[in-house]
Amino acid sequence: MTTPIATVQLDPADHARRTVALPGGRREPLSIFAARIALPVILLVFIVVFSALRPDTFFTTANLTTTLALQAVLAILCLSLLLPLIVGELDLSVAANLGLSVVLVTGLTSQNGWPLPLAVVAALGVSALIGLVNGLLIARVGVNAFVVTIAMSALVTGAIGGYTQGNVFYENIPQGLVDLGRGDLLGIPKPVVYAAVIAIALWYVLSSTPLGRYLYAIGGSKDAAALSGVPVKRLTVLAFVGAGLLAGVAGVVQAGILGSGNPTVGPPFLLPAYAAVFLGATAIQPGVFNVWGTVIAVLTVQVGTTGLVQLGAPFWIQPIFEGAALLIAVIVSRWLKREE
């Protein structure tokens, strides 16, 4: 999505209210437009300021690629979360699901001697299956998503413990898996390429296909969507399957980056992922969970913390930064909504 080039002017019909012309002849209130571009502008400001302050370390290819690569897995996990959130449900099991995918793809190859492609398919299949069970329990049985996915998260965490016996798989990891996560394509780190491809595909589905419209309609009103002929239950299940599958993809990529199967790798992703998705919902399309807002949120947090660390901030600046950014963003967008 391109940031619209806009001109601010007074609306002749309502002199008190400033509006902004968007490409395509539409107009919108200045406050909404400001919310739309606030986060991208902040990201830009970070890049400019940190580059100016630390020209030798910050604005270098090496630093930028590391910064991006570090966040590719988080970005994929955030994208997985978008699907349930768009249909108005929560999925708290994606991080555990990511962790299971990491230990499955590393364990099946190194411990059980499976060929890599088969192990990848199995890991993704299990992740999607977890999503399917979540979705069926939530949409068909009608159990609260919060409870279902928290229980699922606990079950998956237990399964990880059972499979790994608490050990880290680091021997006999196939080189092919490591090659999936390391190195680059045309100078871009591979994980970043994966995240970008997934983001583009998801954006296309959500913005340009009937399926995307249906998912947003379900999130807006299950009753109205159902009475418009949208198969609400089936698509809710699909959203959870998609979330599970993408969490599995994030796990395989993470396994490739780490080159080992650590049973504790999943859970720490959960809160940063939620923080980024909610932060992302204040940008680009304010008030709506959206792909590019999410991607920009992930980048903003990462660029901000990397820059601050380079300026001498301690390591724990990251969660502080994340929490503060999220709170400020939701407060500002709340405030702008009231202006509307």
Place this chain on the structure above:
Amino acid sequence: MVHDADGFRTVLAVRELSKTFTGQLALDRVALDVRAGEVHALIGENGSGKSTLIKCLAGFYEPDEGAAVELDGHELAMPLTTTQSARLGMVFVHQDLGLVPTLSVAENFAIGRGYETGILARVPWRRIRAHARAELTKLGCGDVDVDLPIWRLPIATQTIVAIARALSSAEEGAQILVLDEPTAALPDAEAELLFAAVREVTAQGVGVVYVSHKLDEIIRLADRITVLRDGRKIETVDGAGLTEKDLIRLIVGRAVDVSERRPREVGSRTRVSVRGLAANALRDVSFDLHEGEIVGLAGMLGSGRSELARILFGAQRRRAGTVEIDGVPARLDSPAAAMRRGVALIPENRRRDGGVLDQSLAVNMTLPTLRSFTRYGRISGRKERRRVDELTRAYGVRPPMTSRAFKYFSGGNQQKIVIAKWMNTNPRLVIFDEPVQGVDIGARAEIVEHVRAAAATGTAVLVISSEIDLMLGICDRVLVLREGAIIADLVNRDLDRAAISELVYFGHPELIAPSDSKEGDRS
């Protein structure tokens, strides 16, 4: 003490009560006198102003300038507030009762009053239970177990608990009790219990304002009856000796504006054929709808009319029965399946069911027909925009802003959007559930034209409405649904309001010749 001409003590006197909603007069200088110890019924059609009047008295709405309300000789400050009213002795029990179902009877009494606490903030449960028991005894219900949670009690008893609690909330003794549709959710068998309690209340000298649309109750219970029509008080009559027919005449009043009726061509081909349909509230419902025919479905709330609509649209399962559309059996097990067979439902509750509030007019309008705008699976923005612009213009949506969120449109314009959205599916059967409810006068005429236009395309149209005028104005035939069964199938040639009202309110199918007689002129 205020006494009226007949020497009765007047406890509640309402004068010049008006209420305007965005330019529309909902109540027009209404006056009301309620005597001590009487049951004073308030009757009128939907939209006659009953509930607006109650809501003004309860302080939900602020009446227009100039209204005066006196309670036992004290002029009340405007706007009224529930706390002021309760202090001076006017209390309310609304249809939803306002009880917490999971808490016990005693606890519900306590939350109504605010917990009084003893040493160490301890709640004096024994005193609260005794208080609840004493208040219930006054209504002849001393045997209710005050430790039972509310949901375990029969609905009549729940209502009585709500009444007892409301009466006890008046610190200096209750003078007026307002009961707003107290029997709406009550099984008939339990009504007797409630009536006995109401009589206990009046025996204590409390004036009861009783709002209900069940005429048989009013005949049995009311000492006097005030009739509202179009926001005006028509008259106050003595209840003694009145029949339900008299009441209907009072409620309905004016004759129908026949000029609205227009002869129309109705096709002979059967579009929809329903046989032996049964579900929760419906039993053995059968009827046919023809090409281009507008058929009204009349019936009280709870007669099963909305359920019938939801079943035909696949939003609810039927227990038995078949539906054929254009001669082919239809399973109708989901709205999507019903849509594929050409059924469209314009639902009663626009804000909940009609549209996705936060999304734009355009997104709402194309939701059921998105696939017709795709090319290789991708929505063609240009194609969609063009069609949305056409529909917005054709259906006169104002303002014609297609990117504006659905929720910002007025009720009438929301309805036009929903109609456009469904007519774009080229339906064979369109069901309009209360199409003009909550719609301003101007939009009303436009929507009526849209209903006629829908039929003109050859679609079968089913119109559900509480407004008998609307039915008489636009329908070719009227089906009367009562207690889940179709009790009359009437050709709208020389129908009048009274005939339909009688059938709707207490069902006398034998008074009117069945419509089978006209089968001849159709085939």
